[in-house]
Amino acid sequence: MNKTIGILAHVDAGKTTFSEQLLYHTKSIRERGRVDHQNAFLDSHSIEKSRGITIFADQATFSFKNSTYFLIDTPGHVDFSSEMERSIQVMDYAVIIVSAVDGIEGHTETVWELLQKHKVPVFFFINKTDREGANPAQVLKEIQTEFSKNAFDITFNFQTGQMNESLIEFIAERDEELLALYLESEYDETLWLERFQSLIAKNQIYPCATGSALQDTGILEFLHQLDQLTVTSYEKDEAFGARIYKIRHDENGNRICFLKAFSGTLKVRDKLSYGTQGLEEKVSQIRMYNGKKFQTVEQAVAGELFAIAGLTEAEIGDAIGNCPDDNKSAVLPTLKSTVLFDSTISVKEVLASFQLLDAEDPSLSVYWDEHFQKIQIQVMGIIQLEVLEQVVLERFGYPIQFGEPEILYKETIKTAVMGYGHFEPLRHYAEVHLKLEPGERGSGFQIDNTCHADALSTGNQNLILHHLTERNHHGVLTGSSLTDVKATLVTGRGHNQHTSGGDFREATFRALRQGLEQAQNQLLEPMYRFKIKVNLDQMGKVLSDIQQAFGSFETPETFEEKTTIEGRVPVATFMNYSTEFAAWTHGKGSLSLLFDGYDLCHNEAHVISKMGYDKNADPLYTSTSIFCAKGQGYKVPWDQAEKAMHCL
Numbered sequence: 001m002n003k004t005i006g007i008l009a010h011v012d013a014g015k016t017t018f019s020e021q022l023l024y025h026t027k028s029i030r031e032r033g034r035v036d037h038q039n040a041f042l043d044s045h046s047i048e049k050s051r052g053i054t055i056f057a058d059q060a061t062f063s064f065k066n067s068t069y070f071l072i073d074t075p076g077h078v079d080f081s082s083e084m085e086r087s088i089q090v091m092d093y094a095v096i097i098v099s100a101v102d103g104i105e106g107h108t109e110t111v112w113e114l115l116q117k118h119k120v121p122v123f124f125f126i127n128k129t130d131r132e133g134a135n136p137a138q139v140l141k142e143i144q145t146e147f148s149k150n151a152f153d154i155t156f157n158f159q160t161g162q163m164n165e166s167l168i169e170f171i172a173e174r175d176e177e178l179l180a181l182y183l184e185s186e187y188d189e190t191l192w193l194e195r196f197q198s199l200i201a202k203n204q205i206y207p208c209a210t211g212s213a214l215q216d217t218g219i220l221e222f223l224h225q226l227d228q229l230t231v232t233s234y235e236k237d238e239a240f241g242a243r244i245y246k247i248r249h250d251e252n253g254n255r256i257c258f259l260k261a262f263s264g265t266l267k268v269r270d271k272l273s274y275g276t277q278g279l280e281e282k283v284s285q286i287r288m289y290n291g292k293k294f295q296t297v298e299q300a301v302a303g304e305l306f307a308i309a310g311l312t313e314a315e316i317g318d319a320i321g322n323c324p325d326d327n328k329s330a331v332l333p334t335l336k337s338t339v340l341f342d343s344t345i346s347v348k349e350v351l352a353s354f355q356l357l358d359a360e361d362p363s364l365s366v367y368w369d370e371h372f373q374k375i376q377i378q379v380m381g382i383i384q385l386e387v388l389e390q391v392v393l394e395r396f397g398y399p400i401q402f403g404e405p406e407i408l409y410k411e412t413i414k415t416a417v418m419g420y421g422h423f424e425p426l427r428h429y430a431e432v433h434l435k436l437e438p439g440e441r442g443s444g445f446q447i448d449n450t451c452h453a454d455a456l457s458t459g460n461q462n463l464i465l466h467h468l469t470e471r472n473h474h475g476v477l478t479g480s481s482l483t484d485v486k487a488t489l490v491t492g493r494g495h496n497q498h499t500s501g502g503d504f505r506e507a508t509f510r511a512l513r514q515g516l517e518q519a520q521n522q523l524l525e526p527m528y529r530f531k532i533k534v535n536l537d538q539m540g541k542v543l544s545d546i547q548q549a550f551g552s553f554e555t556p557e558t559f560e561e562k563t564t565i566e567g568r569v570p571v572a573t574f575m576n577y578s579t580e581f582a583a584w585t586h587g588k589g590s591l592s593l594l595f596d597g598y599d600l601c602h603n604e605a606h607v608i609s610k611m612g613y614d615k616n617a618d619p620l621y622t623s624t625s626i627f628c629a630k631g632q633g634y635k636v637p638w639d640q641a642e643k644a645m646h647c648l
Contacts, residue, residue, distance in 0.1 A: 001067040002303030003232050004260065006087055006120070008074050009097035010105035014127040018097055018213040019060070019073045025220050026062035026069075028290065059258075059305055061290045065227055070305040078107050078593070079384040081114075081331040082363040086316060088118050090245045090260035090305065092232050095123045100134035100210065103142050106578070109531055109592035112147050114331070121201050123229075124151060124208040125222060136210040143208065145559070150174070151206040154225055155218065158207070161228055163192060171196055174204055197231050234302035240264030241322030244274075244314055247360050248307075255359065256287070257314050258307045259300075263322050266308075267299040274311065274318045284310035316362050332595055333363050333378035334526035334571045337385060338403035345398050351375055353396045357388070371619045378408055381575075407572045409607065410524040410598050411475025412484040413438050419515020420641045422625035423506035425633035429495035430503035431646055432464055435488040436515040442597045445473065448488040455491045455647070460504060464489050467508040474621055476516045477523050479613040483598065484524070487512065491647050506626075513623035517638040523604040526571040529596035531564065532581075534589040539563045541584070549573035550602040570602055571595075 009015040023029045060071045072091065074084040088094070094115050098108060115122055124143055126136045143151045157167040172182035175195050181187070199205040207229060211218020246258035266272075266283065273280045287294040287307040300306040341350050351368055354375060358366040365378040379385055385402045392400050419434040439446055447468050451461050468489075473482040494504070530551070532542055536558055542565055546553050551569025558564075574593070581591050601607055615621075623638035636644045 001232055002070070002234060002301075003067050003230055004070045004072065004090055004092045004303075004305055005226070005230075006072045006074055006091040006094045007097065008084065008088075008094055008111045008115070010099075010102075010107040010111075013097045013099045013102070013105070013108075014213045015097045016073055018095075018125065018127060018219070019071060021213050021216055021219040022071065022223060023060055023062055025223060026064050028060060028062035058291060059289055061288065061305075064223060067227060068304075072305075078110065079379075079381040079387075081107075081110060081380060082329065082333075082361065084111070085114050085118075085329055085331045086245050088114055088120060090243060091118075091120050093123065093226075093230050094120045095125055095226070097125050097127050097213075098139055098143065100126050100129045100136045100139055101131045103139045103590075104146055105590060106592040109146075110594050113594055116203075119203065121203055121230075122206050123200075123226060124206060125218075126208060126210040127213050129210050130212040130215045130217065140208055140210075143206075148206055150204060151208050153210070154207045155209045155211075155221075158225055158229075159221070160224075161189075161193070163196070168192065171199065171205070174199055193228070197229055200229055201231070232303060234261075235263045236265055236302045238263040238302075239322040240266050240270075240320070242266070242320045243323050244311075244316055244318045244320070247314070247316050249356055249360070250309075254309050255312055255314065256307045256309055257311050258289075258305065259320070260305050261300055261302045263302045265299055265301045272311065272320055274314055274320050279313055281311050281313075283308050315359065329363075331363075331380075332526075333365070333380050334408055334575075334595060335381065335405040336376055336378050336408045337405045339375040339377065340401040340403055341398070347373075347375075349396075350398075350400070353392060357391070371617075379405065381405075407575075407607075408526060409478055409480040409601065409611075410483045411477050411480050412482065412522050412524055413516065413519040414522050415520045417515045417518045418490070418642070419511040419513070419518070420625070420645050421507040421509065421511030421514055422627060422636070422641065422645060423503050423510065424628040425626050426628060426631060427498050428500065428503050429493075429498040430507035431493040432504065432507040432511040433490045433492060433645070433647060434468075434508070434511045434515055435490050436512070436519060437486045437488070439484040439486045441484055441599065443484050443486075445469075445483055446486045448486060451489045451491050456494060460492070460494050460499075461489060463504050464492065464508050467505045468512070473509075473512060474618060475521060475523075476513070476615045477521050477604075477608050477613065478611040479615070479618060480523070482516075493647050509621055510623060510625055513621045514625070514638045514641055517623045523601040523607060524598040525601040525607075527568050527596045527599050528571055528574055528593045529566070530569055530574070530594075531566050531592040532589065533562055533564050534585060536561050536563050538585065538589065539565070545577070549577070568596055568599070573602070 007015050007019050058073055062069050062071065072087045074087050096108065096111055098104060126139050128134055129136050140151065140153055152167065152170050157164045168182065168187065171192065172179040178192065178195055200207060209218060209222045209225060211222065213219060241263040242259040242261045244257045244259055248256050250256055268283055268286055270283050271280050272283060285308065286297050286300050288297055289307055339350060339354065354366045354377065358364045363378060367376045369376055389400055413436060416435065416437040419436055422431045447465055449461060449465060468487055475482050534542055539556055543553065546567060546569060549569050550573055551567055553565050553567030556563050556565045578591055581589060625636045625641045626633050627636055627644055
């Protein structure tokens, strides 16, 4: 049986040490490494060793009893949440490590939310029970209060496959059939174990265990429990289906795609179709990784994690074959920064390097700004920028720096409008009419088509729709990405002789821009969903801070002198609050921040003024249409374009 197990935690909860113990006990490694000794098997990258944190989601393989385990050690720092979420999407089960001293921390909340979003069954391991101040019973109570009342301690209640009375009663309360049997004092060990496994897989019970990874206490016992309580079912005889969850480049520059197979079998030299364009390429190599090392194999089967060479254009998130394409990310960057480098280094060289990094981490969204002649990237935070500086120096051999991170704003519209674009210089012809409507918050940029085939051929209609989706579009307030807008192709016109190549592209972009010129435009800013826990006497300051940051909050809840406050707040006003918060609470408070989409900007006029975007000087867009008369093209500004259109 193949099982993919993810290990997740807040930074410094002991996640990597825990993973090392599992690998040691299953004889996958000969010696146990430690993060503080810089010899952990899974934190193999020099940057991870120097910083003492997990940055890259590395995997290891081990066998235990009748199962093969694929273990993923994920980053624990919030700046690398994107890497963590991509790994979550291929996990069968997750183990959340929680410190018995510190309890649930900010990033633990993020981990839990993402696992719930992707419906991954969860085990908890309360670690560091050997430390002074450890209180595993209190932490279990916190898990039951904050996450789920269905968390249950199996440390002494499920040993050598045997359930004690309290566990049997706990399971019976969650299964009507078992409850009836329990009341009749009937206990079939096999049936109860199967139901226990099923309830865990359905996220209806969350087993918890306690121990110390550093002292190797409770680890082997937990491994036995994990093995008995996890089951997977993969169909090896069905059509091959997989998802690409990670991309790396080897020392020869080859793109190596890491996959999780959900069904079927893949063999070397098989052809795979992937991507929206349906590209088809042959698999030249299949690799089984264990840490940095790998072995080549002739085939991979359902349930396995493996890597392949041969897919030159593949991207992270691509679904291959019999696999649903439903991997929308919940973790998105909220900041952007400019890449700074010495003028002696070629811009093309730097851009090529960052495009490689972009393939490995699509959340970077590397962008070459033609107008300002600079490279921009999107990031989660300062630590990520510091790591990127080291990565570029090590991999590509030249130093870089980054400009001060800026908030990643977006734009939308409040009112529905018609947009008109006409492109008719001599011997060219295209006209496009678009209806632009505001979409629901978080819906992104959507397209629709109500154009009749009598007006435009199906081929030309598809061409216009393709141009609408081929890149992110700029708004007119700050030049930020357009979102939460639905663009519908209403009608258009081409010419049998004079319409060519990019004519519809020109007309489409002009129609989009002309519509935006008429619309009531709005600036959006990224928001955090926050959860703050402090002592009751500190609540007043927190509420004051939230109000000053233009945030909103729900009614605070107080339990045993601890107050929990939840709400929303702009990233711009709260992105540095964690440092201030830790200082005045002396590290005793808890602050969890999770990206919560975009909403109306609290200081729109100030941001627009500060950014100083000139909509008339944007090299990618113009709202002016071009018409032709007497063999010469002439311009018609956006506010006069509608009257000049041919399709009206």
